Every structure is written in structure tokens, then in C-alpha cells.
Amino acid sequence: MKIAVVGCRGFGNVHLKAYQQIRKEIDLETYVFSRDINNAKQCMNEFEANGYFISYDDVLSSDVDVVDLIVSHDSHESMGRSAMESGKHLMLEKPIGRTEEEGISLIETSNKTKVKFMVMENHYFDPSVWKAKELMAKLGRISAIIVRNTRFNSPSGWRRNKAMMGGGALIDGGIHYVDTLLNLGGEYKRIEGLCKSTFAGLEGEDTTEAIFDFGGFLGTLIYSWATESRYFPRFEIYGEHGSIVEDYKSRTSEKPYGNLILQLNGDETETIEVKKVNTVEEEIKGFLQSLIEGKNVPMNPTLALRDLKAVIDIYRSCGEI
Structure with missing residues (x-):
């Protein structure tokens, strides 16, 4: 399974540290994304990733299975929707959006594209x-x-x-x-x-x-x-x-x-x-197991919409x- 962590600084560091542990249990390839090539290379080396991206379009056209999106709230709906429309399963760092409409849009996109979607509320x-x-x-x-x-x-x-x-x-x-x-x-x-x-x-x-x-x-x-x-x-x-x-x-x-x-x-x-x-490792492992086993995600995105x-x-x- 291939995962692209989009947003490799800030709380992205926490996700990347979790993947270093999870890779001991689940066969994963991790990739990092940053628009700054030096930052992307640094993140790749620091967290032992398999590669890096500096263009989100390249992430979407790649063969990664999952996008782990850790970006500013105003980008959640647009970048999350693009990922799912590209056939990628989506993990989205909270909140589900800035408005109910943004949250509903993401849930509807997941239902339409038949990919898995979970908001990361550890x-x-x-x-x-x-x-x-x-x-x-x-x-x-x-x-x-x-x-x-x-x-x-x-x-x-x-x-x-x-x-x-x-x-x-x-x-x-x-x-x-x-x-x-x-x-x-x-x-x-x-x-x-x-x-x-x-x-x-x-x-x-x-x-x-x-x-x-x-x-x-x-x-x-x-x-x-x-x-x-x-x-x-x-x-x-x-x-x-x-x-x-x-x-x-x-x-x-x-x-x-x-x-x-x-x-x-x-x-x-x-x-x-x-x-x-x-708890960050637990939420990520839960999502990945839902993909491996073909089960529902452990936190239904409607709960994230409820919280919003x-x-x-x-x-x-x-x-x-």
C-alpha cells in the first residue's frame, strides 16, 4: 500500500512518525509532499520515506493508494475532493471542513467515488x-x-x-x-x-x-x-x-x-x-485495516460532521x- 502524506511539516511530522512505527506491522510505502523541493527532500530523509512530490497534481496522477491530507482548513474540501475524484482513499486531518456544506461535499464525494474517507480526530x-x-x-x-x-x-x-x-x-x-x-x-x-x-x-x-x-x-x-x-x-x-x-x-x-x-x-x-x-497511530492503523479487510472506516465521517x-x-x- 502506498500513502502520500500531503503536508510534511507541523502536524504532518506527527503522522510521519506514526508511519515509522506502523510500517513495522503493515507493509507500506510512504511518500511526502511539499511545494518546496528542499523541504520535501528533508522530510523524505528524516522520516525514511520512499519518495517525494512537489506538485499535488503529480500526487493525484500517481499510483499512490491513499492521500493523508494535513493542510490549512480552507484547502480541505477542494484538495480532499480532488483526491477522491482521482480514485485515492482519503485521510483528512480535522476538521472535516469550515462549513457544513464543505463537510457534506466531501461525504457525498466519497459515496459517489466509492473510496474510503475518514477525518482524523485522534x-x-x-x-x-x-x-x-x-x-x-x-x-x-x-x-x-x-x-x-x-x-x-x-x-x-x-x-x-x-x-x-x-x-x-x-x-x-x-x-x-x-x-x-x-x-x-x-x-x-x-x-x-x-x-x-x-x-x-x-x-x-x-x-x-x-x-x-x-x-x-x-x-x-x-x-x-x-x-x-x-x-x-x-x-x-x-x-x-x-x-x-x-x-x-x-x-x-x-x-x-x-x-x-x-x-x-x-x-x-x-x-x-x-x-x-x-492515538494517532491507532487512527491511522484503523483506517488502513479498513482498506485491507474491506470494512467500514472506524470513525464514520458523519461523526466529524456532527462535531463541526x-x-x-x-x-x-x-x-x-
Whole structure:
């Protein structure tokens, strides 16, 4: 199987490092793309790729099987659609697009061309989320779910441009935490959001807080690139019989979430150990196995569209669009 990684710097580095490990398990040829020939050669050598491209048209006309697209958000729909129309299977780094229309276009193109398409939201592949979902039944009726991540991040380049991003921090890194909240909470009835642009240097917002009405309980989302704080749980679930809290002390660098702390009926807490995995490797391996085995992709792109719709609902609520 031949894969072209389009966008070999930035988060493309993370994908390329993952391929170095995955090649030990799956027979792959990897190729890198950069419009700068020196950058392309450097990426090829650094990550032991089989070759390089400096023209996207050459990628599309080549015999690669899969395009792994890691580019600015404004290029997701056009470059992703071109890849699938050229017969390439597509992995697309989140989000699925800047608008619902862009996301729907990609899903429809995948259905029309009969190629596989998956949006790369690695938090979806963190087993801590699904173990917490399983344990929620022990809590009885749920009252509140809190999901949050805050950091200092002042990116350069296209991430400062609201039109290219489709917004600000929330549609970029924040969509991962929207995904986690929806995987835990299910369908929401409405959203109330507040957004601010403070000092991260973005045209779009850098700090968002939103309340999700899930019907029987509330969800709270907090995401910021202007608030440094590492020492708190990234998600908490509260119910009539106790709580489930993510253990920040047990996180690893490759895995967004740590073990779980379960407390029931006021008794002593129990730590639930969760398998440590590299979530980027897991999502890529899952996609490749779907090709090898002829199965559905492990994260249906309609879920990525769901996450984008929630981001857009927050933006509408807080006046960003």
C-alpha cells in the first residue's frame, strides 16, 4: 500500500512518525509532499520515506493508494475532493471542513467515488473516553459532564486568519473536545456559547465556553489558547451515585486522556487503569485495516460532521458567524 502524506511539516511530522512505527506491522510505502523541493527532500530523509512530490497534481496522477491530507482548513474540501475524484482513499486531518456544506461535499464525494474517507480526530481513538462511557451506567442519572482544555498557543501563519481557519481555536484544537463531549453526552437539544479573542493573536476567537443542554443533564465545554493550566481533569462526569474523573497525572504524551477515577456512593475512590496507546497511530492503523479487510472506516465521517455542526452552533450562539 502506498500513502502520500500531503503536508510534511507541523502536524504532518506527527503522522510521519506514526508511519515509522506502523510500517513495522503493515507493509507500506510512504511518500511526502511539499511545494518546496528542499523541504520535501528533508522530510523524505528524516522520516525514511520512499519518495517525494512537489506538485499535488503529480500526487493525484500517481499510483499512490491513499492521500493523508494535513493542510490549512480552507484547502480541505477542494484538495480532499480532488483526491477522491482521482480514485485515492482519503485521510483528512480535522476538521472535516469550515462549513457544513464543505463537510457534506466531501461525504457525498466519497459515496459517489466509492473510496474510503475518514477525518482524523485522534481523541476519538482514546480508550479512556469509551471506558468512561461504559462506566457511566454505574452513576445512575447524569447531572453534568465537563470537558475542557486550556493552554497558551499563539500560532503563526494561516491559523491566525479567520477565513482560512473557519473560525479560531475552537474549530482547530477545540473540535477534539467537542467530539469527546458528544461521545459521552449524546445528542444535544441546544447550545449557549460565549467566545472571546484576547491575546493569542488570532482573528478568530481564542477562548470559548459553552453549555450544552442534553435534555436530562448539562454539558460544559471550556477551550482556550490563552489560559495556561495543566493540572486539572480534561473531563468529569457527575451522576446521582458518584463521579468519573480523568486522572491528569497518568497521561502520556501520545494519549490525550489518562486513567479514570471512579467514586461511588461517597466511598473511597477506585482508579481504573486504561490501556496506553498512541492515538494517532491507532487512527491511522484503523483506517488502513479498513482498506485491507474491506470494512467500514472506524470513525464514520458523519461523526466529524456532527462535531463541526456543534462548533458552528457555538459560533452562531456567541456571534462569531
